[in-house]
Amino acid sequence: MTTNRTFTMIKPDAVANGHIGAILNDIINGGFKIIAMKYTQLSKEKAGEFYAVHKERGFYGELVDFMSSGPIVAAILEKDNAVEDFRKLIGATNPAEAAEGTIRQKYAKSIDANAVHGSDSDENAKIEGDFFFAADERF
Numbered sequence: 459m460t461t462n463r464t465f466t467m468i469k470p471d472a473v474a475n476g477h478i479g480a481i482l483n484d485i486i487n488g489g490f491k492i493i494a495m496k497y498t499q500l501s502k503e504k505a506g507e508f509y510a511v512h513k514e515r516g517f518y519g520e521l522v523d524f525m526s527s528g529p530i531v532a533a534i535l536e537k538d539n540a541v542e543d544f545r546k547l548i549g550a551t552n553p554a555e556a557a558e559g560t561i562r563q564k565y566a567k568s569i570d571a572n573a574v575h576g577s578d579s580d581e582n583a584k585i586e587g588d589f590f591f592a593a594d595e596r597f
């Protein structure tokens with residue numbers, strides 16, 4: 459079953475480089491409705507917990523350090539086929555391989571500082587949204 463929600467973060471690089479507004483604009487113009495949104499900074503501990511699925515990967519330590527290095531924007535987004543369509547909108551993990559016009563192609567500089575996160579499954583979209591947002595923070 460596919461649900462109609464996904465979860466995103468505008469990562470510290472994109473926030474620091476002044477791209478919050480442009481990225482939100484692309485997201486809204488891409489047909490996504492904002493259900494919940496928060497400007498916050500992850501502690502190292504929280505970032506480690508969020509990315510626990512990548513614990514065994516070589517890049518885990520760097521990923522956790524980077525994601526806790528500055529403020530982020532976290533959001534739950536709604537659209538038909540949200541998970542898949544959002545990953546299309548953001549483009550490949552490595553911005554050098556991201557298709558023309560995608561968010562990562564436009565705003566990301568490297569595979570580590572790649573501007574945005576998008577959930578990779580309906581199951582993870584729910585887990586990740588629940589990680590950041592209580593019921594009374596969703597509209």
Ligand code: RTP
Nearest residue numbers: 517521550551569570571572574575576577578
């Ligand atoms: P994300 O979770 O951030 O939306 O990205 P993704 O699904 O496209 O990539 P994923 O495999 O989930 O990896 C999470 C983040 O870790 C960094 N990464 N570095 N050096 C590397 O080989 C490598 N691979 C992944 C990226 O910043 C990626 O977004």
Ligand code: MG
Nearest residue numbers: 575576577578
């Ligand atoms: Mg991922």
